[in-house]
Amino acid sequence: MCGRFILGDASWAEYHDALRFIRGASGHVSYNIKPTQTVSLARVVDGQLTAGEARWWFVPDWFNGSVRDWKATTFNARIETAATKPVFRKAWKQGRCILPASGYYEWAGEGPERRPWFIRVAQNNPIFFFAGLCATRADNSLSCAILTRDADRDLNHLHHRMPVILTGEELLPWLSGEIGDADLANLGTGWKGCYLATAVRPFGRDEDGPELIEPITSGL
DSSP states (O other): OOOOEEEOOOOHHHHHHHTTTSTTOOOOOEEEEOTTSEEEEEEEETTEEEEEEEEESOOOTTOOSOGGGOOSOOSEEETTTTTTSTTTHHHHHHOEEEEEESEEEEEESSGGGOEEEEEEEOSSSSOEEEEEEEEEOTTSOEEEEEEEEEOOTTTTTTOSEEEOEEOHHHHHHHHHTOSOGGGTTTTTOTTTTOEEEEEBOOOOTTOOSGGGGOBOOTTO
């Protein structure tokens, strides 16, 4: 985790309110965002908060080959080790970012009982933000990873890991670097007890649309 997430189709007025500090955010609408796809993010560039797009599969700036030649599984980064792991170490200091989302999926169960669950945050805004890391390629394109941590107690029956979901008060401190190593244990824990997990039907790799997050009750 995190392996799939969504950015839904709330009204542009709602998005504008939630993203009011991110100039030019594009807000891709998809209910099945997969690693290697293009995602929206925001980061600090020359002291200014700037919106951008990135390939969701981190490739460090020191790698000279094609992004398709990078074989390590780096669409996620463990918050416990990202600051010291060579592949993420520079991005931890200079490439912090946030990624907007409306929810994410987790798969649980074994064999024929395995099914996806849709997880979101109980809040008034239509979106929340993952903490992420990004790197700039020689052609100025970006790639990124979503930070993960130990799952909240309400979600660890689905998976032992979960994305780092920032509260509003954590967004700018995370981006600016004010949140340091000493604060990592609490980063992304502010939504504790506010997660809603709903069983949804299994879906194919290329399926998309709001029907993917419709709750199911039969067969549980």
